[in-house]
Amino acid sequence: MIINKEGKWYVAQALELGVVTQGKTIEQAEKNLKEAVELYLEDERAPKKLLQQQQHPFVSVVKVEYA
Numbered sequence: 001m002i003i004n005k006e007g008k009w010y011v012a013q014a015l016e017l018g019v020v021t022q023g024k025t026i027e028q029a030e031k032n033l034k035e036a037v038e039l040y041l042e043d044e045r046a047p048k049k050l051l052q053q054q055q056h057p058f059v060s061v062v063k064v065e066y067a
Contacts, residue, residue: 002059003029 012033023029
């Protein structure tokens with residue numbers, strides 16, 4: 001899960017599934033994403049085979065200095 005602040009909202013994403021939602025707080029965005037993922041996975045047409053084969057992305061944070 002990745003959560004970014006965009007304006008007044010927090011946007012939560014499940015990258016592997018392509019599921020995105022938002023909330024006014026980090027906690028609300030996380031709760032909304034959990035619910036959205038559960039609903040997505042309930043759908044029989046969800047690509048379950050793809051989920052089992054997909055590798056996890058490498059996520060890192062890099063700090064840079066600029067003037």
